[in-house]
Amino acid sequence: MAYRKTPAEIRRLEAARERLVACATAVVADVGWSQASVTAVADSAGIAAGSVYQHFPSKAALAVEVFRRAAGREVDVLGDVLSGPGDPVERLARGIEVFARRALENRGLAYALLAAPAEPAVGAERLDFRRRYRALFAEVVREGMAAGLLPAQDGEITAAALTGAIGEVLVDPLGAPEEDATGALLAELTAMALRCAGAPAASA
Numbered sequence: 001m002a003y004r005k006t007p008a009e010i011r012r013l014e015a016a017r018e019r020l021v022a023c024a025t026a027v028v029a030d031v032g033w034s035q036a037s038v039t040a041v042a043d044s045a046g047i048a049a050g051s052v053y054q055h056f057p058s059k060a061a062l063a064v065e066v067f068r069r070a071a072g073r074e075v076d077v078l079g080d081v082l083s084g085p086g087d088p089v090e091r092l093a094r095g096i097e098v099f100a101r102r103a104l105e106n107r108g109l110a111y112a113l114l115a116a117p118a119e120p121a122v123g124a125e126r127l128d129f130r131r132r133y134r135a136l137f138a139e140v141v142r143e144g145m146a147a148g149l150l151p152a153q154d155g156e157i158t159a160a161a162l163t164g165a166i167g168e169v170l171v172d173p174l175g176a177p178e179e180d181a182t183g184a185l186l187a188e189l190t191a192m193a194l195r196c197a198g199a200p201a202a203s204a
Helices: 007-031 038-045 059-082 088-105 107-114 120-146 155-175 182-197
Strands: none
Touching: 007 038, 007 059, 007 107, 038 059, 059 088, 059 107, 059 120, 088 107, 088 120, 088 155, 088 182, 107 120, 107 155, 120 155, 155 182
């Protein structure tokens, strides 16, 4: 008869896996993907390096899980803001500000998610999540057009431009020491994004 894990064992393994992902996320935020070795993650979690492979078949699999969870949280937050109260232009502005502010408050992890060199498996995830961001922006742009608040345009192209521009604007600040220019950066980034979508000057 094949051995079956008890409920207690399953809970213990799930808890250990969750702790491993949390530790790996902290290591990636601190040193980036390239330096987040299995040994470094294991040391952070207080386990032997070999124990990592009880939960993930490879470093790449662990990295993908870290990326999916961290990026997934940001997509969820952005989606909640973009579908929240206010007209489409207000929601677009608020969504961009919230996304950028969250990135600047956790610079190491945000840089890892947006731009840090990573292995191909993480790069593929990054492309997939960029599509998810684009879909969210495209929807609110279409709502803005339907409400007469934004001019006629190809919402998909505008969304792609917003996704790329926001990431590009944030890359250098995320890689630099923290400074007190966050407010000005957020204001400029939001205004740029609204101009890109064609919002009236008063809104921008």
